[in-house]
Amino acid sequence: MIAFFIYTNAPAQDYGDAYVSGSIADARTLVPILAADSASSEICSMIFNGLVKYDKDVSLVGDLAESWEIQDDGLQIVFHLRKNVSWHDGAPFTAGDVEFTYSKLIDPGVKTPYSGDFERVESFEIIDDHTVKVKYKEPFAPGLSSWGMPIMPRHLLEKEDLNSTPFSRRPVGTGPYIFRSWTAQEKIELISNHAYFEKRPYIDRTISRVIPDEATMFLELQTRGIDSCGLTPLQYLRQTDTAFFRKNYRKFNLPNFSYIYLGYNLSNPLFSDKRIRQAFNYAVNKKEVIDMVLLGLGRQLTGPFIPDSWAYNREVKEAAFDQARARQLLKDAGWADSNTDGWLEKEGKVFEFTIITNQGNQERIKVAEIIQRQLRDVGVKVKIKVVEWSVFLTEFINKKDFEAVLLGWSLSRDPDNFDIFHSSKTREGEFNFVGYRNQQVDDLLVEARRVFNQEKRRSYYHQIHQIIYDDQPYMFLYAPDNLSILNARFNGVKPAPLGIGYNFIDWWVKKQEQRYNRISQK
């Protein structure tokens, strides 16, 4: 009776078919701790698992670790690992693999960019085959999420030089998909892992095709050569608004873990007065920026966290667009249009500065142009300079040779932004390149890293948010929406704050709608 009930209510999910995605660039390496580009990381996330992962609501849950305990006021974390997990080659997964991955992350000879968080570990101890203990020099809350780092198999890599191992082009992991083939600059194919510890994924195969041109990518959608890709606001609103797309595709509009800002060089006397930064914040209409640049598909924000994050302080109200108020604040700071030529002056000098941004991003250039026009309305002269990315970073940002910079931050899921706002991070090449210094924020940033209790951390981050908004080291502009499209034959897709890919192993396609069964049946 019960069996019958389940049978009639839950549609039987079919196995089979393939999911074909388009990627602008080819992966570089599938050694997960070396993979710094998004194409590589995406493939690695299908093949490997970390000890922890984020669930659909962006909270940490166990992955290869069944559970964990935080001991000694956060100085120690004990991970209890899943038993009966095996590598794709059949070897069992044990604590030794975790220790091996950790030892490679802190090995100075390994070209990994991710060593930072792991250098805070004082000792790593294997308690038994399925328990490990990590001891920190001091409590480090973001450390927990750093154990989402994919774990690599010791038995295959122990004798290899990780930087040049052939493993990077035929990896072996514990994840839901098994590496099958990689044709450079063409495609990477994975097949489903029937023995995956959660369950066998329904989709038999994933193929990631390299299509470097965005226009081609969009044409491929129309021939159904790919099943999904990201969309621009124009594509999302207009170009996919046809009968064909409505019938064959589903569109998604999800939060993005990034935001765009205008950063001021605070060591420049032009911007050292807080009133000036606040005046600019009143003078620029962010709503108009979002409407013009993103066709409305973005959100205003007031602080250095993503609006959906628990760290984001919703009580901080965004300043209204008020150019009269902006002019008043500028006047209080000594800037007035004394010769009525339309530009503000102080001691005979016109208020004039340059915004720099990177080449190849039309969106940012448009934002800069809108800011330029809106600041002109309050009498401030803005110039725009666009520089190639690598030169932009080495010659302008790292050397702090700029007045104002238009940039974006892609943030990790953990809200810790010590590296961006702490006053110790202002040396050449570090990320507080605007030179923000506030003792109160410094203390709060340090404290917020030391506690694991989310309620407490939340209150620290809410205070940081409030103070930073008041100080305006950045003019916070917007968080763009993450727009994507997916072939409608995939069932089981449940959009959540984390995106759509988090439950990929639950996706499935009805037998009669499957498109790539010749491949699947092999």
Added chain:
Amino acid sequence: MGRYIIRRLVGIIPLLLGITILSFFMIHLAPGKPSVLQESMNPKISMEVRNRLEKLYGLDKPLPVQYLLWLQRLLRLDFGRSLGDDRLVIEKISERIPVTLTINILSMVVLFLIAVPLGIQCAVKAGTFFDHSVTILLFLLFAAPTFWLALLLMQFFGITLGWLPISGLKSLDYEYFTWWQKIGDLSRHLFLPVVVSAVGSLAGVSRYMRSNMIETLQQPYIYTARAKGLPERAVIYKHALRNAILPIVTIIGLSIPGLLGGSVIFESIFALPGIGRLFYEAVMMRDYPLIMAEVVLGAVLTMAGNLMADIAYAYVDPRIRYKK
């Protein structure tokens, strides 16, 4: 003759050295750093880590030392490893060569198969409506930007008609095809890229052909042939063509070094893994070993081409051979 070749070969060495020194320093002194060291401003990648990476890649040494190390490796034909993914540079380049070479050869064949007859017809019918309309059409094609033409053709043949695949080299189930299906699949994928890459040069070659033909047709021996009462076909294709086509053969010879050259825009639009994109991406990422390997490859090919041309001239013209 042998001595001449040896002398020329010895002369190549300082030239190659000069090219590598100049390009090595230019590339390294250009602002910017390899993107493995910069990546996309990830706050999780600290400055200490980036400095350590710089050391691991040997980029912290003084430039002349870096150059000598590079040269030392080059003498053993070791081009080093790419900074992007630590793969052997030589491997990365050689896996791109077949695609670029195939497309370039095919498009050259298509180019000459169309341009030569077209040029002849225009010459024969010089000044007629046919000649003028072909001329206008060819110049329009010549002026049309490649990417625009490519996208239009992709839209038309790929989406409106649905006859051809849009991008890539092979279908996703290629490996399960029979031998004949594979050939068919490859040709369908190669059709648009080959046509688009041939179209741009159509105007040039057919104009050459046309003017050579017009010139030849005014030669006295053509009058003689006609006076003899030979049919017009025989006059044009048997007598005139042989002389008129000679300069075209020279053009083919000149395009040989270019067979290994790729185009970024074109390869990106059709998602083809060719040499052009490899080089472009290497420059954007400041992947020094890869850039240098491509520079050396280009220099050697060009010099080999020149040498071959010179040897051919020397063979024909003894004055060059014996000059002290």
